[in-house]
Amino acid sequence: MNREVNRWRIGLLLLGLDSAWSWLPACWSGRIGFQVLLLGLGIGVAAPCGAASVEALFREGAGAYRAGDYSGAARAFREAAGRQPASGTLQNLGNAEWQGGQAGRAMVAWEQALWLDPFNRAARSNLRFARKAAQVEAPELSWNEVVSTWLPMNWWAWITGASLWLAVGMVLLPGILRRRKAAWHQAVAALGIMVFLLSVPAHFGVHTRARLGFIVEKDAPLRLTPTGDAQVIARLSAGEAARWVRAHGPYALIRTSRALGWIDQAQFRLVCP
Amino acid sequence: MSLLMSQPKTEIPSNAVAVAFFDPPAVRPGEGAVYRVSLNALEESVVWPEKLNAPPELGFRAGGHGQMMLFNGTNFLPHTAFNYHLRAPRVGRFTVPEFTVTVDGKPVTVPAAEFSVVDSPPASMAPAQGLVLEVPETNLYAGQAIKVRVLLGPSASGQLQTLMQVQLNGEGVLVDQAAGRQQVGPVRRGAGVVAAYIYETVLTPLQTGKLTVFAQGFSAGSRYFGPMPGAGRPRPVPVNLLQFTLLDSEPVELQVRPLPRQGELPGFTGAIGSFSLEPPRLMADPLQAGETVKLSVTVRGESNVGRLAAPPPPQVPDWQVFAATPEVSPPPSPFGVPGRQPPLAQGSATFVYTLIPLTTAARATPPIPFSYFDPKRAVYVDLTIPAVPVSVLPGEKGGDLRVLGQADRRSEESEKEPGLSGLAPGPGLAAATLAPVQRRPWFLLVQLAPAAAFFGLWAWDRRRRFLEQHPEVVLRRGARRALRRQRRALQRAARAGDARRFGEAAVAAMQAACAPHYPADPRALVGTDVLPLLRGVAQTSSLPYRGFPIRSFDQAGTACRLEVGDTAGWKPALRSLGSPVPALGCEISGLGPGELSIRDGTVAFEQLKQCCAGATKEQAVITQEPASAALRRGEREERREEFAEGAAEVARRFFVLTDAARFRPGGADAKELLALQPELEKVLEVMESRL
Numbered sequence: 035m036n037r038e039v040n041r042w043r044i045g046l047l048l049l050g051l052d053s054a055w056s057w058l059p060a061c062w063s064g065r066i067g068f069q070v071l072l073l074g075l076g077i078g079v080a081a082p083c084g085a086a087s088v089e090a091l092f093r094e095g096a097g098a099y100r101a102g103d104y105s106g107a108a109r110a111f112r113e114a115a116g117r118q119p120a121s122g123t124l125q126n127l128g129n130a131e132w133q134g135g136q137a138g139r140a141m142v143a144w145e146q147a148l149w150l151d152p153f154n155r156a157a158r159s160n161l162r163f164a165r166k167a168a169q170v171e172a173p174e175l176s177w178n179e180v181v182s183t184w185l186p187m188n189w190w191a192w193i194t195g196a197s198l199w200l201a202v203g204m205v206l207l208p209g210i211l212r213r214r215k216a217a218w219h220q221a222v223a224a225l226g227i228m229v230f231l232l233s234v235p236a237h238f239g240v241h242t243r244a245r246l247g248f249i250v251e252k253d254a255p256l257r258l259t260p261t262g263d264a265q266v267i268a269r270l271s272a273g274e275a276a277r278w279v280r281a282h283g284p285y286a287l288i289r290t291s292r293a294l295g296w297i298d299q300a301q302f303r304l305v306c307p
Numbered sequence: 308m309s310l311l312m313s314q315p316k317t318e319i320p321s322n323a324v325a326v327a328f329f330d331p332p333a334v335r336p337g338e339g340a341v342y343r344v345s346l347n348a349l350e351e352s353v354v355w356p357e358k359l360n361a362p363p364e365l366g367f368r369a370g371g372h373g374q375m376m377l378f379n380g381t382n383f384l385p386h387t388a389f390n391y392h393l394r395a396p397r398v399g400r401f402t403v404p405e406f407t408v409t410v411d412g413k414p415v416t417v418p419a420a421e422f423s424v425v426d427s428p429p430a431s432m433a434p435a436q437g438l439v440l441e442v443p444e445t446n447l448y449a450g451q452a453i454k455v456r457v458l459l460g461p462s463a464s465g466q467l468q469t470l471m472q473v474q475l476n477g478e479g480v481l482v483d484q485a486a487g488r489q490q491v492g493p494v495r496r497g498a499g500v501v502a503a504y505i506y507e508t509v510l511t512p513l514q515t516g517k518l519t520v521f522a523q524g525f526s527a528g529s530r531y532f533g534p535m536p537g538a539g540r541p542r543p544v545p546v547n548l549l550q551f552t553l554l555d556s557e558p559v560e561l562q563v564r565p566l567p568r569q570g571e572l573p574g575f576t577g578a579i580g581s582f583s584l585e586p587p588r589l590m591a592d593p594l595q596a597g598e599t600v601k602l603s604v605t606v607r608g609e610s611n612v613g614r615l616a617a618p619p620p621p622q623v624p625d626w627q628v629f630a631a632t633p634e635v636s637p638p639p640s641p642f643g644v645p646g647r648q649p650p651l652a653q654g655s656a657t658f659v660y661t662l663i664p665l666t667t668a669a670r671a672t673p674p675i676p677f678s679y680f681d682p683k684r685a686v687y688v689d690l691t692i693p694a695v696p697v698s699v700l701p702g703e704k705g706g707d708l709r710v711l712g713q714a715d716r717r718s719e720e721s722e723k724e725p726g727l728s729g730l731a732p733g734p735g736l737a738a739a740t741l742a743p744v745q746r747r748p749w750f751l752l753v754q755l756a757p758a759a760a761f762f763g764l765w766a767w768d769r770r771r772r773f774l775e776q777h778p779e780v781v782l783r784r785g786a787r788r789a790l791r792r793q794r795r796a797l798q799r800a801a802r803a804g805d806a807r808r809f810g811e812a813a814v815a816a817m818q819a820a821c822a823p824h825y826p827a828d829p830r831a832l833v834g835t836d837v838l839p840l841l842r843g844v845a846q847t848s849s850l851p852y853r854g855f856p857i858r859s860f861d862q863a864g865t866a867c868r869l870e871v872g873d874t875a876g877w878k879p880a881l882r883s884l885g886s887p888v889p890a891l892g893c894e895i896s897g898l899g900p901g902e903l904s905i906r907d908g909t910v911a912f913e914q915l916k917q918c919c920a921g922a923t924k925e926q927a928v929i930t931q932e933p934a935s936a937a938l939r940r941g942e943r944e945e946r947r948e949e950f951a952e953g954a955a956e957v958a959r960r961f962f963v964l965t966d967a968a969r970f971r972p973g974g975a976d977a978k979e980l981l982a983l984q985p986e987l988e989k990v991l992e993v994m995e996s997r998l
Contacts, residue, residue, distance in 0.1 A: 088734065092733070096730050100730075102516050102564065104515075104516065114734070118734070118737050118738075118739070119737065119738055119739075119740065119741050120735050120736065120737035120738075121731075121734070121736045121737070122731030122732070122733050122734045122735030122736075123734045125728070125730075125731045125735070126730050126731050129727065129728070132727060133514070133515060133516075135478070135479075135514070146741060147735075149741065150735075150736055150737070150741070151735055151736040154731075154735065154736075156728035156729075156731060157728075159726070159728055160727055163726050163727055164727075186736065187743045188744045191743060191745045191750065192744070195753070195754045195757075199757040199758075199761075202757070202761060203757075203761070206761055206765065207764075209768070210764045210767075237745070240745070241743070241745065244742070244746070305741070306743065
């Protein structure tokens with residue numbers, strides 16, 4: 035429990051400005067907005083605005099799930115995740131979708147949960163279980179995309195920026211502030227450069243991984259051209275991974291491990307919509 | 308190859324034919340019937356419409372559909388059937404019009420079929436045959452295996468019928484095909500008992516919620532191989548030869564709940580039902596360390612023991628335990644022919660574990676956690692395999708064998724089977740959107756902020772270093788600020804008519820403006836320090852010196868031209884003229900050997916003007932440069948001189964206030980100084996321009 039809390043604190047500090055900025059438009063209203071700003075800056079801990087309704091939806095979904103009403107649970111969790119995407123909410127949404135027989139949607143939800151919080155072991159385990167049950171393969175990731183899955187999606191961007199400016203600051207500031215350049219200045223600058231160089235590929239991996247999506251319908255036809263009468267070149271299983279290339283009307287050009295073709299956008303969902 | 312050659316061929320008719328009829332064709336109101344369609348085609352080649360164009364009041368409900376291969380003596384013929392159930396609403400005649408289906412891409416017409424609902428149907432019309440699906444309980448847990456029976460009673464004439472290709476249909480259920488058994492047994496029909504065909508199998512719900520299951524099968528067959536009550540061995544039983552009719556049952560609804568998470572015990576592998584454990588048996592005792600030994604334990608139960616998963620081997624330091632595989636023993640056959648029928652949901656399973664004692668400290672085999680879920684009591688029951696005492700002797704090879712167990716433990720942990728987790732207790736790590744921050748425009752601005760800050764710091768540092776090398780810039784900047792401050796003060800004093808304050812502010816302003824030129828503290832400067840500076844400032848400044856009473860030389864020297872070899876100035880030009888001027892026949896006074904003053908120059912030019920006015924054209928001398936240019940240059944010099952003198956006079960009069968010892972002769976009347984504000988402003992303006 036303590037580890038969980040510590041991880042949260044670190045996450046809040048790292049997310050920092052992002053969270054503050056992200057929440058501001060939705061809830062900039064007097065004290066609440068100020069609290070959220072403090073939260074984003076890692077100074078204080080306050081509940082995000084709209085948390086009451088999200089919490090209520092979360093509880094409603096959990097209750098429906100326990101009562102066996104999986105469609106109702108999925109609806110509540112989906113609405114809660116729409117208002118504020120959260121790892122636990124998306125994990126529960128995946129569970130409800132899975133219990134409702136929507137394997138593809140469940141896998142997308144669990145992937146989104148991991149996109150937000152790669153430390154969510156339950157979502158990772160659920161994905162393994164679902165892929166084994168549905169006989170679909172995990173998406174093929176490049177090495178930098180694999181590295182990008184080690185931390186939440188936003189952390190790499192902040193780490194990249196912070197390490198770069200830390201290194202630049204350690205080089206410039208001693209001279210500007212008329213301090214003698216010490217060994218630790220150079221060590222910190224070297225560390226910053228090293229972290230920057232290591233985090234850039236992961237940062238790019240987040241960018242490319244944002245184009246990853248999954249088939250949400252069973253036997254979704256992959257067409258040769260973006261028309262309803264086009265030749266079907268393959269039928270894709272629910273939960274099969276694909277990379278989004280471009281869109282044309284209601285169709286999206288995707289690249290799967292088997293083929294490149296067009297699919298109805300309603301049958302395909304990106305992890306990062 | 309010969310076996311393949313001997314197999315009958317499958318004959319696919321080139322022209323499929325469809326047959327449609329109601330079974331029975333006439334019923335009383337409220338009774339049920341079946342609309343049957345059959346085709347001599349493969350089921351996978353038939354594109355069946357999702358909805359039939361049937362009278363809506365009949366309430367068509369889709370039933371079973373399937374395919375079987377009929378043997379006509381030489382070849383197999385495909386036979387595909389579709390069933391729809393309906394209930395007669397009222398008396399009348401109803402027709403399902405003909406419609407077209409696609410078979411192998413070709414249209415095939417299904418003929419129209421008529422259905423009559425009458426008050427008294429003919430006695431010869433028996434009700435439609437159907438199957439009965441017996442499910443002992445419908446409130447189940449996910450994964451709970453139950454034994455179900457499909458019954459086909461005798462025909463209306465009392466003759467026994469059999470079923471082929473019996474199957475249970477429904478989403479989210481698993482039917483153990485290997486556990487299917489058939490028999491003929493007594494079933495209750497009305498008040499009596501009749502012999503009926505019984506098909507038993509094990510059904511396991513996999514999903515939770517409401518599930519619907521129904522049975523279907525083709526009624527037909529001339530032979531039946533299976534046990535008969537009272538018979539000693541299986542033998543063919545003659546039954547009535549029927550058409551291959553697809554029969555199905557009414558759907559049965561199951562309410563399936565998930566297993567409770569609370570109270571789950573270690574070693575639960577999905578066993579649901581009622582089980583018991585026989586005492587475990589160890590194959591050898593005593594043992595040597597490192598020697599393998601088998602531990603056998605038998606589990607008996609009323610549930611589907613054949614699907615029972617062995618409890619995972621425990622991880623203990625003194626033993627290496629390998630996973631066990633169940634060995635299922637079928638229950639004794641009630642018909643005396645064991646092994647003829649596959650096992651159903653009863654019997655026992657024996658788990659054989661292979662163990663290796665790693666140290667001599669082991670005194671007993673490790674207890675193996677095992678538990679099952681009792682659906683009747685809705686609790687988990689502990690059925691841990693107990694420890695068996697054993698003596699472990701030192702092994703021949705020696706060494707610490709516990710390393711083996713640790714490696715094995717690590718590999719098994721990594722290969723742990725995943726499963727669906729429970730619900731997350733809270734929303735967890737949240738974000739405003741799933742889009743990464745680098746996709747949002749403000750992120751670039753945030754990243755540019757440190758760059759701007761560093762650039763600002765760098766520029767500030769550069770400026771600071773420059774000022775350190777050029778301190779006069781700082782002095783002049785300070786002087787400018789002080790000068791402007793004092794100018795504002797003197798302007799306020801002038802508006803207020805406060806002559807003394809006006810004078811003090813004027814002096815302070817001049818002191819501030821002159822201080823950087825020494826440099827010195829402004830308050831330490833006195834009039835004698837300021838006056839020379841004012842002269843120098845006036846002579847080097849490029850500002851126009853208008854407003855002082857300096858006479859103009861505009862007309863002077865324009866009437867004639869002077870022979871001026873160079874343009875160094877008007878004084879050399881006048882000197883070169885000499886007096887008298889032989890070229891003009893006139894004399895110019897004032898050009899003595901001493902320093903030429905402005906007044907001397909003015910007088911000389913006036914005389915020159917008069918000379919030029921009286922000169923004839925022949926007397927005029929063509930010069931290389933107009934005299935006016937030299938005069939204008941001289942005018943500027945003159946103005947500077949006059950400005951310097953005027954500024955010095957202004958300054959002198961103001962400093963009288965503060966330097967009384969030096970400037971006492973003029974007397975100091977502060978009120979008169981107010982009238983000098985315009986001149987003072989000009990002086991200060993010039994002084995500021997030199998800072």
